[in-house]
C-alpha cells in the first residue's frame with residue numbers, strides 16, 4: 001500500500017523570486033491527487049521538492065516519519081526508494097529498445113536473473129498496454145507510447161509513491177482519456193499514492209480523489225475533489241472553464257479593475273457541473289483507496305462547504321448513507337440538519353455550526369486547515385527502487401534568474417545529467433550493480 005506524504009509550511013524561492021510559500025497538504029496513502037495551477041506557478045518545483053531534488057527554504061516533507069528536507073543523505077536515499085516518477089517525455093534511452101529501457105532499473109539495482117527480469121518487464125508492459133512493442137526504439141513510437149514505456153519503467157521496482165509530471169502533455173483528447181483510465185486502473189492494482197501535475201481540465205475533473213491549486217505563490221486549495229470542483233472562487237472557475245477573462249492573465253496576475261471590466265463584458269463564468277469520477281475497468285480489483293477516502297472525507301464532511309458536502313453525499317449508495325449515519329437524500333434531509341456519528345468525527349473536524357453553514361468560507365481555509373491525518377500505519381515494506389531524472393526538461397525551462405543548482409541526484413537508480421551512456425550505459429548514482 002502507498003504511503004502518506006505530509007507537507008508542512010513548505011516555502012521555496014530562487015534568489016529574489018518566491019515560487020510558493022507556506023504550502024501545507026497531505027497526500028493520503030493510496031489516493032490519487034492532482035495539482036493544478038497556471039504555468040510558472042511552481043508545480044514542477046513542488047514535485048522536485050517532494051523527492052528532495054530541490055531543497056525548500058522552510059518547511060517539512062515527512063514520509064514514513066522522515067523529514068526529507070532535513071534528513072541525512074543516507075535517509076534521503078532510503079526514502080527515494082519509495083518513489084517512481086513519470087517525466088513528461090518518458091526520459092527513455094534513445095538507443096535502447098523498450099524492453100531494455102524498462103528492464104534497466106532491474107538490471108542495475110537488483111540481483112534478479114534474466115528470467116525474473118523478463119517476467120517483471122512483461123508484466124509491467126502488459127499493465128500499460130505495450131505487449132508486442134518490446135523491440136521498438138523510442139524514436140519509432142508515438143508520444144503516448146513513450147509515456148507508457150516511461151510509466152512501465154517507473155513501475156518495475158514497485159514504487160509506493162508515483163509522481164506524474166504532466167502525463168497528458170502532447171496527447172490528443174482520446175489518448176488522454178485512455179491514459180486517464182490507465183492511471184485509475186493502475187492505482188487499483190498497486191494501491192500506491194499518486195500525485196499528478198496537469199493542465200488538463202478533464203483529467204482534473206475525472207481522475208483524482210483530491211485536488212489542489214497553486215496560484216500567486218500560494219496553495220489556494222487542497223482537499224477532496226468535490227471542494228475545488230464546486231468552488232466559486234474566481235481563479236478556480238476561470239481555470240476550470242479555460243477562459244481568458246478572470247484573474248489569471250498572461251503574466252499570471254491581472255489588475256483587479258481589468259478583471260472586473262472583462263467579467264462585466266463577457267459575463268461571470270459558471271461553476272461547471274461535477275463530472276463523475278472514473279471507475280476502474282471491469283475485471284480489475286476495486287480501488288482500496290476509494291473506501292479509505294470515503295471514511296476520511298466523511299470524517300471531515302462538516303468542515304466542507306455545503307455544495308461539496310452535497311456532492312459527496314450524492315456519491316454514496318443508500319446502504320453507505322445508512323452505514324455512516326446519514327439519511328437518504330431522497331428524504332431531502334442532508335446532514336446539515338443531522339449530527340454526524342460521534343465515533344466518525346475527529347475533534348478538530350467538529351466545526352462550529354456557523355462555519356459549517358457558511359457558504360462564503362474563503363477557499364484559503366481549506367488549504368490552511370490541518371488535513372485529517374490518516375492514522376499512522378506501520379512502516380511498509382521497503383521496495384527496491386528505480387529510475388531516470390528529467391534533466392533535459394530542467395535545462396530547457398526558461399528562468400529570468402540565474403538557475404539555482406538542484407541537488408545532485410543521489411538517487412537509487414537516478415541518472416546523472418549526462419545523456420546517453422557510452423556503449424549503452426549511463427553513469428548511475430546509488431547502489432552498485434549487484435547490490436540489493
Ligand SMILES: Nc1ncnc2c1ncn2[C@@H]1O[C@H](COP(=O)(O)OP(=O)(O)OP(=O)(O)O)[C@@H](O)[C@H]1O
Pocket residue numbers: 014019037038039040041042043044045046397398399400401402403404405406
Ligand atoms: N532550478 C531552478 N533555478 C531557478 N529557477 C527555477 C528553477 N527551476 C524552476 N525555476 C523557476 O521557477 C518557476 C516555476 O517553475 P515550474 O517549472 O515549477 O512551473 P510550473 O508551474 O511547473 O510551470 P508549467 O506549468 O509551465 O510547467 C519558473 O519561473 C522557473 O523558471
